[in-house]
Amino acid sequence: MRRGELAERSGCHIETVRFYEKRGLLPTPPRTVGGHRDYAPEHLRRLTFIRRARELGFTLREVRGLLDLVDGGDWTCAEVRKMTLEHLASVRRKIAALQKLGAILDDMAAECDGGAVPECPIIDALMERTPAG
Amino acid sequence: MRRGELAERSGCHIETVRFYEKRGLLPTPPRTVGGHRDYAPEHLRRLTFIRRARELGFTLREVRGLLDLVDGGDWTCAEVRKMTLEHLASVRRKIAALQKLGAILDDMAAECDGGAVPECPIIDALMERTPAG
DNA sequence: CGTAGGACCTGTAGCAGATACAGGTTCAAG
DNA sequence: CTTGAACCTGTATCTGCTACAGGTCCTACG
Numbered sequence: 001m002r003r004g005e006l007a008e009r010s011g012c013h014i015e016t017v018r019f020y021e022k023r024g025l026l027p028t029p030p031r032t033v034g035g036h037r038d039y040a041p042e043h044l045r046r047l048t049f050i051r052r053a054r055e056l057g058f059t060l061r062e063v064r065g066l067l068d069l070v071d072g073g074d075w076t077c078a079e080v081r082k083m084t085l086e087h088l089a090s091v092r093r094k095i096a097a098l099q100k101l102g103a104i105l106d107d108m109a110a111e112c113d114g115g116a117v118p119e120c121p122i123i124d125a126l127m128e129r130t131p132a133g
Numbered sequence: 134m135r136r137g138e139l140a141e142r143s144g145c146h147i148e149t150v151r152f153y154e155k156r157g158l159l160p161t162p163p164r165t166v167g168g169h170r171d172y173a174p175e176h177l178r179r180l181t182f183i184r185r186a187r188e189l190g191f192t193l194r195e196v197r198g199l200l201d202l203v204d205g206g207d208w209t210c211a212e213v214r215k216m217t218l219e220h221l222a223s224v225r226r227k228i229a230a231l232q233k234l235g236a237i238l239d240d241m242a243a244e245c246d247g248g249a250v251p252e253c254p255i256i257d258a259l260m261e262r263t264p265a266g
Numbered sequence: 267c268g269t270a271g272g273a274c275c276t277g278t279a280g281c282a283g284a285t286a287c288a289g290g291t292t293c294a295a296g
Numbered sequence: 297c298t299t300g301a302a303c304c305t306g307t308a309t310c311t312g313c314t315a316c317a318g319g320t321c322c323t324a325c326g
Contacts (some may be wrong), residue, residue, distance in 0.1 A: 013313080015313075015315075016314080019312075032321090032322095035320080036321070036322085
């Protein structure tokens with residue numbers, strides 16, 4: 001399988017494949033006589049893993065951690081679960097932060113009457129007050 | 134006021150001050166005889182504005198947009214409110230995406246019994262199934 | 267068999283949004 | 297007059313890609 005097909009089947013951008021290879025997440029495949037990369041199904045499996053983990057918001061560092069566990073061979077379900085829960089916690093922190101932020105924006109927009117004059121509580125808030133702490 | 138003091142009083146990192154100057158968000162201040170930047174209170178006001186807007190998740194492009202409105206002088210409250218509401222919408226989209234993601238992670242972690250064996254529904258999900266679509 | 271044009275190859279630059287560092291100058295206190 | 301903190305400059309680094317330029321290979325069509 002060549003790079004284009006691998007990219008398409010995994011759902012990754014073609015350049016991303018090369019990027020992951022450079023980062024050591026995807027092993028360097030053998031080459032054809034002409035120098036083209038020649039991927040095996042195992043590469044597709046691994047790249048799909050990476051893409052899905054990325055979609056779930058794992059950083060590349062975290063993905064690498066998961067892959068290292070799997071590659072090591074002596075990993076346990078508990079370890080994977082731990083990483084997942086840590087990531088879940090960070091997702092929830094992000095949600096909380098965004099919700100707080102949304103509430104502030106909502107308040108600011110509500111205070112603003114949308115008038116045509118160059119006086120605005122939003123600008124005032126950013127210039128003068130302390131909205132987020 | 135020098136760069137260090139400006140940074141401290143605005144709550145920005147000292148290097149960030151120079152970064153914003155380079156990006157044209159903060160005007161170049163006059164210099165002392167020795168070549169040090171010499172900031173006025175107006176710079177502090179502006180930098181504080183930038184920092185607060187950034188804390189509220191506005192991108193630098195959006196911050197620039199807000200500053201352009203203010204700098205232009207002919208902005209209206211309605212324009213600022215529009216930008217705020219657009220940003221609020223994007224914040225809410227992010228929250229929704231993260232919540233969906235959190236639910237998936239939660240499910241995955243729940244399926245996982247945390248055992249000491251190298252068999253894990255999470256890894257399986259990433260390798261084989263289609264969790265997020 | 268020749269050629270057209272796609273798919274690939276390489277290295278490098280760019281995006282956001284900072285942060286960090288090296289190697290040199292200036293300033294202020296003692 | 298010395299010390300050392302704070303400043304100056306340019307450039308490199310980080311994450312996670314994406315996009316290009318300029319060249320090579322592969323395959324299908326005639």
